Amino acid sequence: MHDLVVYLLSNVPGLPPIVQTVHLLGIAVIMSSVVLLDLRILGLALPSQDVQELTRRVMPWVWWTLPVMLLSGSMFVFARPRRYFTNPVFGLKFALLLPAIALAAVLHFVSVRKPDDWRTKLVAGLSLLLWVGVVLAGRWIAYADYLFPEE
């Protein structure tokens, strides 16, 4: 797997930026699905769109996008495992990502029944912060040496 991915990334012209673009467009879908829903629940965006209707409309996009993100992201992990598995920022990204995914499931399957409940707003607020953190941490993976120069 490692050899295949390294071969593809170094021999198919333009493959690295193309795969990264797929990963980035996945972030765009996350932003306009679960993050926008968070903003709606918090009363900040899309005032005329009903929370329950919006939830059912956008949340399937999250579940379709996550496997695409996993595939596009893991190409780079397979290619240079050490760069990632010993990288504290990579660990941080996943420490934020797993609860973000769990809260997305809560929003989709539990909170949707009580859109005005304070607990729904709390979940939405946390979800928003976690997704922002995931994206920022994702970009900082490449700068881990900068943050932890001695390692």
Next chain:
Amino acid sequence: MLEQFWAWIEMQPLSARIGESAWFPFLESVHVLSAMFVVGTVLMADLRLLGWSALRHPVTVITDEIVPWTWGAFVIATLTGVGLFITRASAYVANPAFLAKVVLLLLAGANMLVLHFVALRTGRARLQMTTGACSLLVWAGVVLAGRWIGHLS
């Protein structure tokens, strides 16, 4: 003349301060976050224009509610983008991916003008669908070109 201008920009204290510190990755990460918010909200409007999603809401309701968020994120993406650009202005203006990104952004802007001032005002459904499709393609191109900049520098 123009070359001297880009070199002058690079020599400004602010450019050096960003380029030589954690400000660069910080601005870059905020740039990615805000730019993907722009693309995501544009994507949402495009899917409605194409008639693939949110059909129970009129096109103008979707666009009117999403546009302020798109612009807000666009302002942040532009400010952080300029902050990144000034650190190595001469190199970026000579970078084919950067130039492609600028051209694609101008195309995206032109497409948006057609949408807002022609397609939505006249209510022509076919033209709305066309602008939605063009927007999807052009913005994907902006992301690809933008990501490619770093592979050429």
